[in-house]
Amino acid sequence: xxxxxIALPLAVVLLLxxxxxxxxxxxxxxxxxVLTVFAGAYTLAMPHVPGLADAFDPANRVLQWKxxxxxxxxxxxxxxxxxxxxxxxxxxxxxADSNRRFIFNNLLLLCMTGMNGIVLSNDLFTLYVFLEVVxxxxxxxxxxxxxxxxxxxxxxxxxxxxxxxxxxxxxxxxIFVLVGSLDYGTVxxxxxxxxxxxxxxxxxxxxxxLFVVGLFIKGGMVPFHGWLPDAYSSAPTASSVLLGGIVTKxxxxxxxxxxxxxxxxxDKPSPVLLAVGTLSIAVGAFAALGQRNFxxxxxxxxxxxxxxxxxxxxxANEVAVVGAILHLFNxxxxxxxxxxxxxxxxxxxxxxxxxxxxxxxxxxxxxxFTSVLAMLSTAGVPPLSGFWSKLLIVLGVWLSGAHAVAxxxxxxxxxxxxxxxxxxxxxxxxxxxxxxxxxxxxxxxxLVPEIVLAVITLGLGLTMPWFFNTFLVPLRSLWSL
Amino acid sequence: MENLFWFLTSxxxxxxxxxxxxxxxxxxxxxxxxxxxILTKGVTLLLIAAGFLAGRQNAMQPIVITMIVVExxxxxxAAGIVIASYRNNKTISVRALRNLKG
Numbered sequence: 001x002x003x004x005x006i007a008l009p010l011a012v013v014l015l016l017x018x019x020x021x022x023x024x025x026x027x028x029x030x031x032x033x034v035l036t037v038f039a040g041a042y043t044l045a046m047p048h049v050p051g052l053a054d055a056f057d058p059a060n061r062v063l064q065w066k067x068x069x070x071x072x073x074x075x076x077x078x079x080x081x082x083x084x085x086x087x088x089x090x091x092x093x094x095x096a097d098s099n100r101r102f103i104f105n106n107l108l109l110l111c112m113t114g115m116n117g118i119v120l121s122n123d124l125f126t127l128y129v130f131l132e133v134v135x136x137x138x139x140x141x142x143x144x145x146x147x148x149x150x151x152x153x154x155x156x157x158x159x160x161x162x163x164x165x166x167x168x169x170x171x172x173x174x175i176f177v178l179v180g181s182l183d184y185g186t187v188x189x190x191x192x193x194x195x196x197x198x199x200x201x202x203x204x205x206x207x208x209x210l211f212v213v214g215l216f217i218k219g220g221m222v223p224f225h226g227w228l229p230d231a232y233s234s235a236p237t238a239s240s241v242l243l244g245g246i247v248t249k250x251x252x253x254x255x256x257x258x259x260x261x262x263x264x265x266x267d268k269p270s271p272v273l274l275a276v277g278t279l280s281i282a283v284g285a286f287a288a289l290g291q292r293n294f295x296x297x298x299x300x301x302x303x304x305x306x307x308x309x310x311x312x313x314x315x316a317n318e319v320a321v322v323g324a325i326l327h328l329f330n331x332x333x334x335x336x337x338x339x340x341x342x343x344x345x346x347x348x349x350x351x352x353x354x355x356x357x358x359x360x361x362x363x364x365x366x367x368x369f370t371s372v373l374a375m376l377s378t379a380g381v382p383p384l385s386g387f388w389s390k391l392l393i394v395l396g397v398w399l400s401g402a403h404a405v406a407x408x409x410x411x412x413x414x415x416x417x418x419x420x421x422x423x424x425x426x427x428x429x430x431x432x433x434x435x436x437x438x439x440x441x442x443x444x445x446x447l448v449p450e451i452v453l454a455v456i457t458l459g460l461g462l463t464m465p466w467f468f469n470t471f472l473v474p475l476r477s478l479w480s481l
Numbered sequence: 482m483e484n485l486f487w488f489l490t491s492x493x494x495x496x497x498x499x500x501x502x503x504x505x506x507x508x509x510x511x512x513x514x515x516x517x518x519i520l521t522k523g524v525t526l527l528l529i530a531a532g533f534l535a536g537r538q539n540a541m542q543p544i545v546i547t548m549i550v551v552e553x554x555x556x557x558x559a560a561g562i563v564i565a566s567y568r569n570n571k572t573i574s575v576r577a578l579r580n581l582k583g
Contacts, residue, residue, distance in 0.1 A: 128548075143565065161555075165521070
């Protein structure tokens with residue numbers, strides 16, 4: 001029953017809101033945690049479901065998915081469940097008011113519904129509806145505390161998201177004129193039939209261009225990234241975990257990967273994607289260097305890391321696309337981990353301004369250690385998981401002939417290391433900043449997601465040679481259908 | 482029939498221009514919301530015209546109706562944000578929401 005991915009979170013939200021408020025307040029967290037664990041386990045076990053059933057070999061129950069959209073869907077379900085799971089713990093830890101926490105938990109579940117729907121949708125209009133479900137719940141998540149900064153971040157997101165929606169829907173209208181349907185398969189059959197005359201193919205290019213720009217805005221790619229740092233850094237940290245970890249990836253990047261494969265039928269290296277990706281890497285990395293706010297730096301780092309996924313997609317060969325998908329998953333683990341760490345710092349030290357922090361590693365050993373792990377993984381230091389995905393991406397981009405892009409990506413990886421080292425020095429190492437003598441390690445509500453995510457980052461990195469055969473080699477033929 | 486289509490598309494273009502102008506020219510948060518609404522109305526009309534041109538109005542009708550519902554949800558959330566901003570700052574000027582930098 002693959003529809004459970006959508007139906008179950010939605011049903012839980014409805015039931016919680018129908019039951020008496022006091023019970024619902026207490027239940028919402030546990031319902032959410034059980035649901036996300038269930039979703040993750042269900043994905044890993046991948047039972048026999050329509051569409052995925054034939055794809056699934058019972059002999060390889062762990063992480064071996066069918067070589068079609070089913071594969072990619074599995075990766076996304078897993079990342080979504082993981083990030084939402086972490087966000088529940090962080091919300092329990094940070095949001096003191098139980099009514100507000102109830103709203104937060106409900107919005108998390110709605111957002112999860114929307115993201116699972118994006119993964120499962122099979123025609124462009126369904127995709128649009130779920131994109132808007134995710135967008136609407138993230139607006140409220142950003143503005144949850146009703147601070148001026150939160151409202152500003154949310155309003156910027158609303159505005160750019162509206163523009164993106166207009167672009168996406170206009171593109172759909174143009175595609176509908178040509179095809180008479182919005183179903184992925186039908187549209188792909190027409191677009192890739194090779195029988196379009198010159199004027200029609202210009203028309204198609206224009207329509208696809210509108211769609212892709214809309215997705216770039218949703219995914220926060222340079223030059224459409226203006227809303228993203230504001231939204232991430234002004235949101236309550238519990239919401240930033242969700243937004244930074246998965247929302248832009250599901251709404252922008254995953255959609256782009258899926259459409260490129262299932263609808264647009266791109267099979268050649270795309271200079272536009274390579275250029276936008278490189279630009280995102282560069283702008284994100286250099287902007288992150290100059291930040292004082294911990295969360296804002298992480299937001300710019302997200303832009304930069306999404307750039308790597310985009311160049312992987314732009315190279316359009318097997319190695320690069322597998323790397324991009326792996327990086328999508330990795331990014332959702334280590335960036336979530338870093339946001340969880342920022343939540344710990346914010347709660348314990350009372351600020352995320354890096355100039356006022358320092359020397360927290362001794363006071364907060366778990367948070368300090370996991371953040372080093374996450375940061376090294378983001379920067380692509382072996383043997384952590386981020387190294388493998390970046391290696392595959394750079395290798396793939398090099399093989400596709402875009403040598404300059406591959407070299408730039410490696411060089412900018414050094415900048416990633418630079419800004420994270422600067423972050424570590426200012427937050428966790430060095431002399432203890434005045435006024436932070438009484439800081440203690442974060443409570444158990446935060447240690448659970450920290451440890452889970454750190455184990456995944458380290459474990460996936462160490463066991464990658466094994467995963468390479470069971471997980472990546474099957475994914476490989478995603479691109480050469 | 483052909484005339485009706487061109488009439489619709491030129492009206493769509495007009496709505497887009499008005500909507501974009503409203504987004505860019507004003508400093509009033511509510512007017513920005515109205516600009517967003519005009520833009521989405523333009524898209525709605527474009528979708529209807531597309532269904533008409535493809536000769537598949539039946540397929541387009543549920544899409545347009547669903548789209549209207551979704552868009553109302555979005556605008557309700559956006560209006561909520563504007564109201565919260567008004568309660569904080571006692572103004573609906575964009576200036577109240579222009580402090581984040583860097």
